Amino acid sequence: MPTSIAFSVNGRPVEVTAEPEDTLLDVLRNQLGLTGARFGCGAGQCGACAVLVDGELKAACHMEIAAVAGAKVTTVEALSASNPPHPLIQAFLEKQAGQCGFCLNGILVSASLLLERNRHPSRAEIARALDWHLCRCGAHNRILDAIELAATRMKEPA
Amino acid sequence: MLPPSLEKTPTPARWVSFRPDRKVGLNVGKVEFGQGIATALTQIAAEELDVMPEQIAITFGDTERAPDEGLTVGSMSIEISGASVRLVCADVRRRFLDVAAERLSCRREDLAVDEGVIRRGRQSTGVDYWTLADVVDLDAPVAEDAPRKDPTAYRVVGKSAPRIDLPGKLAGGGFITDLRPEGLLHARVLRQPSPQARLQRLDEAAIRSAAHGEVEILREGDFVAALAPSESAAERAVAAAESVAVWDDPRRLTPEQQEAAWLRGQPAEDNVVGEPQTGPSGNRLHRATYSKPYLSHASMGPSVGLAQYVDGRLTVWSHTQGPYPLRDRIARAAGLPPEQVTLRHAQGSGCYGHNGADDAAFDAALIALRRPGPPIRVQWRREDEFGFEPVGSAMVVELAAELDEAGRPTSWTGEIWSGPHGNRSRLLAETALPGAKDAPQARPPSNRMFSGAVRNAPPSYDIPRWGVIDHLIRETPIYCSSVRTLGALQNVFAAESFVDELAALASEDPLAYRLSLTSDPRARAVLEAAAEVAGWSRRGGRALGIGYARYKNSGAYVAVIAEVEAAETVRLKHIWCASDIGLVINPDGAKNQIEGGILMAASWCLKEQVRLDERGIASRTFGDYPMLRFSEVPPVEVRLIETPDAPSVGIGEASSGPAAGAIGNAVASALGVRVRDLPFTRERLAAAILAA
Numbered sequence: 001m002p003t004s005i006a007f008s009v010n011g012r013p014v015e016v017t018a019e020p021e022d023t024l025l026d027v028l029r030n031q032l033g034l035t036g037a038r039f040g041c042g043a044g045q046c047g048a049c050a051v052l053v054d055g056e057l058k059a060a061c062h063m064e065i066a067a068v069a070g071a072k073v074t075t076v077e078a079l080s081a082s083n084p085p086h087p088l089i090q091a092f093l094e095k096q097a098g099q100c101g102f103c104l105n106g107i108l109v110s111a112s113l114l115l116e117r118n119r120h121p122s123r124a125e126i127a128r129a130l131d132w133h134l135c136r137c138g139a140h141n142r143i144l145d146a147i148e149l150a151a152t153r154m155k156e157p158a
Numbered sequence: 159m160l161p162p163s164l165e166k167t168p169t170p171a172r173w174v175s176f177r178p179d180r181k182v183g184l185n186v187g188k189v190e191f192g193q194g195i196a197t198a199l200t201q202i203a204a205e206e207l208d209v210m211p212e213q214i215a216i217t218f219g220d221t222e223r224a225p226d227e228g229l230t231v232g233s234m235s236i237e238i239s240g241a242s243v244r245l246v247c248a249d250v251r252r253r254f255l256d257v258a259a260e261r262l263s264c265r266r267e268d269l270a271v272d273e274g275v276i277r278r279g280r281q282s283t284g285v286d287y288w289t290l291a292d293v294v295d296l297d298a299p300v301a302e303d304a305p306r307k308d309p310t311a312y313r314v315v316g317k318s319a320p321r322i323d324l325p326g327k328l329a330g331g332g333f334i335t336d337l338r339p340e341g342l343l344h345a346r347v348l349r350q351p352s353p354q355a356r357l358q359r360l361d362e363a364a365i366r367s368a369a370h371g372e373v374e375i376l377r378e379g380d381f382v383a384a385l386a387p388s389e390s391a392a393e394r395a396v397a398a399a400e401s402v403a404v405w406d407d408p409r410r411l412t413p414e415q416q417e418a419a420w421l422r423g424q425p426a427e428d429n430v431v432g433e434p435q436t437g438p439s440g441n442r443l444h445r446a447t448y449s450k451p452y453l454s455h456a457s458m459g460p461s462v463g464l465a466q467y468v469d470g471r472l473t474v475w476s477h478t479q480g481p482y483p484l485r486d487r488i489a490r491a492a493g494l495p496p497e498q499v500t501l502r503h504a505q506g507s508g509c510y511g512h513n514g515a516d517d518a519a520f521d522a523a524l525i526a527l528r529r530p531g532p533p534i535r536v537q538w539r540r541e542d543e544f545g546f547e548p549v550g551s552a553m554v555v556e557l558a559a560e561l562d563e564a565g566r567p568t569s570w571t572g573e574i575w576s577g578p579h580g581n582r583s584r585l586l587a588e589t590a591l592p593g594a595k596d597a598p599q600a601r602p603p604s605n606r607m608f609s610g611a612v613r614n615a616p617p618s619y620d621i622p623r624w625g626v627i628d629h630l631i632r633e634t635p636i637y638c639s640s641v642r643t644l645g646a647l648q649n650v651f652a653a654e655s656f657v658d659e660l661a662a663l664a665s666e667d668p669l670a671y672r673l674s675l676t677s678d679p680r681a682r683a684v685l686e687a688a689a690e691v692a693g694w695s696r697r698g699g700r701a702l703g704i705g706y707a708r709y710k711n712s713g714a715y716v717a718v719i720a721e722v723e724a725a726e727t728v729r730l731k732h733i734w735c736a737s738d739i740g741l742v743i744n745p746d747g748a749k750n751q752i753e754g755g756i757l758m759a760a761s762w763c764l765k766e767q768v769r770l771d772e773r774g775i776a777s778r779t780f781g782d783y784p785m786l787r788f789s790e791v792p793p794v795e796v797r798l799i800e801t802p803d804a805p806s807v808g809i810g811e812a813s814s815g816p817a818a819g820a821i822g823n824a825v826a827s828a829l830g831v832r833v834r835d836l837p838f839t840r841e842r843l844a845a846a847i848l849a850a
Binding site: 002018019021022023026029030033034035036038039040041042043045046048075076077080089092093096098099100101102103104105108124126127128130131133134135136137138139140141142143144 | 191192193194320321323324325327328329330331332333335336338344370371388389390391393394456457458459460505506507508510537539540746747750751753754755756757758760761779780781785786787788789791793794
């Protein structure tokens, strides 16, 4: 039965009507117009749909909407919509960290969580934090460069 | 001679327009899929028109607006589309200056353009592209002799430019999968397990009940689609359909068929290039056999197609590599005249060749034709993409060289067993429709030099005599088409492994041996540069391997050196590359492509193989088809060697073969035994060590 489910996305309260087992990814993309989380595998194996749910990294393709009732969901759109945008965005553009770009939004979400928890990650720690994510174009090194650059900037006083 | 794209569409107005918003509209037929072609072509147009890159708005792959440039394949966009854009923009600029000169009663040579404004000396003339747009004729065919800018005067070309599409993609949009036209219906297709499979029973009530929501089941012959306003409901419906569908599928595959070696026993059509040595030889001979398995594109986003059929007009949105060819094939299959079909390109994730894009577009078109009105969006699942996209053919390459007393080849003979590469005559769903004959095997192109398996089969070295015998196996167990590099990955992997073996037989250093076979100064320069950055001569006990090729024997020169650690498994420690790609349009963009080609090859070499079971492709998830992960990726350093006087050549595919050769040679150096079959899995390494 369609059910009304309330939660917050990027700090904004929302209420949607959906089947409880509809995926969070479906609701984000089709009901809320947030297309940043992307469908890559439907099984939580590639990281393209990564979002934060109450501060934890989750695969939105693999999560039922009923499970986010009352939760705080953060998507990649929060990083570019904030003012100023998250330092990761500028760093990814400066390093041209990407080719097709399909994997990047999930990676940005993971990286933002990493930098929140660890302001001084080593390159190996960044790579480990991204190991869930697949990038087919081979932009890995640029992505690592960009996250290192953002980490350096976030260390500096504003 | 005009570049092929201009031969077909010589009218400048089809390429360039001056829009009311004071932008320059640039229409091209090549398409963007993450390789940066839109940015590079924008740079070329900005350069010749003397406008800022920001003033250009590029549209690609729209059959209502863009010129027909065929397929975006084979690292040819810069060579062909780039040359076309350059010439057409140079001609457009001249036409405007001619009109301006007449108005201002001066000579064309006295005028210049700056950001689209026409100047005389330092003074603005008060006219610009936009004010003159109505009076300048852009319909007369492009002139071959239009004065193109001297490369020494370039300000935009040759400088790194950021990708124009990246900001939008980082902000959450930019892809076909993000399109949400009003009134959209989500669709999923139940895939016919094989072209011969016939649907015996389908319990539609069970599907409806599992969907939990409004769902429409469209069934025609063996083609079944679920349509729903809710994407999750469509997904649940097709999952249920998959479990309740009863198929009669006569096809039975065997485990041997997933291995390249199976190809050697199959009926083949043979084609000979060059002069192979086939008879007995009085000289010393070295012979070795190498293989690669079937490979998936493994695009990050499974394919998507959108279509809408209104008032007898079909509009299709697709991330295809070939908007016009796909439009024509869809029109033919649908029985519509091509003029009633519009194909609009929308970006997908990286495709690296012929993935499921065209087939998903055809799915959407089929459904839209049967369900006129709403836009239909077909999203393939990950299992559909891995299970039903065309794959890159497995290949076996046997090389034989006759050697002189110094251990250098006097002849070089390659024998190739491969399925087709580049095979676009099939649309997946066709065999599911009523009236479809049993699996009409699509015929690959007859022109064998373009069939793909022989790409880079001729050696990239000075060898007095060479020849290739190409055995094309049309009946492969799974449908094969183009994957990045076609046959070049395997041919270069084999050749570079083989050259290292020849160097060892001659007791020579692999770099010195290669240089002794190479008189081309550009080839020598990339080999020496790669060796310098990698510290080849000071390598000590490090396990380094080198790989080199000139892509297609006529394009980019690439040398790669890899450092590995190998015992039970291979760990990549570092990769260095030097490349000469002629005049560089966008240095950072070029490096990005070269890096990507290297890392894709690294993933192929270490991890990838499409696996079969008796029903078809069994590796249908990222769990079954592992790829290189972040913590396994080595640092990659790329050095571009400047040769601005040489024509620009493509780079998207040029680095993968040399990278595979370098990794193979580094693994051999680390293990002390050679592994001649990809991928270098734990089992393969153990078997090679045991056999040694």
